[in-house]
Amino acid sequence: MITAHGLTRRYTLPRENLFAPRRETVALAPTDIEIADGEAVGIIGESGSGKSTLIRLLLGLDQPSGGSVSFDGRTVDARASARSLHWLRRETGIVFQDPYASLDPRMTIERIVSEPLWALGIEGDHAARVREVLEDVGLEPEMADRYPHEFSGGQRQRIALARAIAHRPKVLIGDEPLSALDVTVRAQILGLLAELRRRDGLTLVMVSHDIGVVQSLCDTVAVMKDGEIVERGATDDVLRRPQHPYTRRLLAAIPTIG
Numbered sequence: 001m002i003t004a005h006g007l008t009r010r011y012t013l014p015r016e017n018l019f020a021p022r023r024e025t026v027a028l029a030p031t032d033i034e035i036a037d038g039e040a041v042g043i044i045g046e047s048g049s050g051k052s053t054l055i056r057l058l059l060g061l062d063q064p065s066g067g068s069v070s071f072d073g074r075t076v077d078a079r080a081s082a083r084s085l086h087w088l089r090r091e092t093g094i095v096f097q098d099p100y101a102s103l104d105p106r107m108t109i110e111r112i113v114s115e116p117l118w119a120l121g122i123e124g125d126h127a128a129r130v131r132e133v134l135e136d137v138g139l140e141p142e143m144a145d146r147y148p149h150e151f152s153g154g155q156r157q158r159i160a161l162a163r164a165i166a167h168r169p170k171v172l173i174g175d176e177p178l179s180a181l182d183v184t185v186r187a188q189i190l191g192l193l194a195e196l197r198r199r200d201g202l203t204l205v206m207v208s209h210d211i212g213v214v215q216s217l218c219d220t221v222a223v224m225k226d227g228e229i230v231e232r233g234a235t236d237d238v239l240r241r242p243q244h245p246y247t248r249r250l251l252a253a254i255p256t257i258g
């Protein structure tokens, strides 16, 4: 469903002084990845390894310095206007880490969750869809009339999830969607993600530094280090018999919800 070839992202850093040479950093070295329809892939790796860069490029939210991405055989052109990427937005939903920063405090839950519906020009009864999708994520439909500050972190992440799936995307992408939540809430949202995947056949791309999340949710995993995928395979294989020394160290060092 998603294919990337030689996908690369370099950043030019500011000069240290007028006479210093321009410096570059490689956030993503030329990378190939394929994600199949219905697959749940985990992306793990330490902070700064290029996980967010990779998913931003896959979603056309950032322009690659090289390489290409295609989605269902269609080229993702990040230089295209927002409007001409509507087809990609319709197919994808994204949840970020911070449930406090990601919801506009001035908007009701109804407006927040229906935003992708009107932004993408999706027809139908948006208010009804908002109530339906709030139920899907385990919230009361009446909550639609309230504001973000009235909710806990876990509830807000459910709201963010409702917004991400309101337009019925094929792919749900999470950039550390559980990292800011406490352990009990994390387990609940994890169960919810697994349930949505079972029910709707969602393709999942989950960035996480929590092995427990990847273990319970993902069929396959990609391990990133310094802008490269150093290991990719079935989750069980990678977690039980990691081939790359970095993966072994990572597995020994990172937390798990067990």
Ligand SMILES: Nc1ncnc2c1ncn2[C@@H]1O[C@H](COP(=O)(O)OP(=O)(O)O)[C@@H](O)[C@H]1O
Binding pocket: 011, 025, 026, 027, 028, 045, 046, 047, 048, 049, 050, 051, 052, 053, 054
């Ligand atoms: N806008 C930017 N300007 C300069 N460097 C960046 C920028 N965004 C990311 N980077 C660098 O790219 C690398 C990968 O970052 P990122 O993809 O955010 O890693 P991760 O999500 O795995 O923590 C890091 O070294 C980071 O400092």
Ligand SMILES: [Mg+2]
Binding pocket: 051, 052, 053, 175
């Ligand atoms: Mg990141």
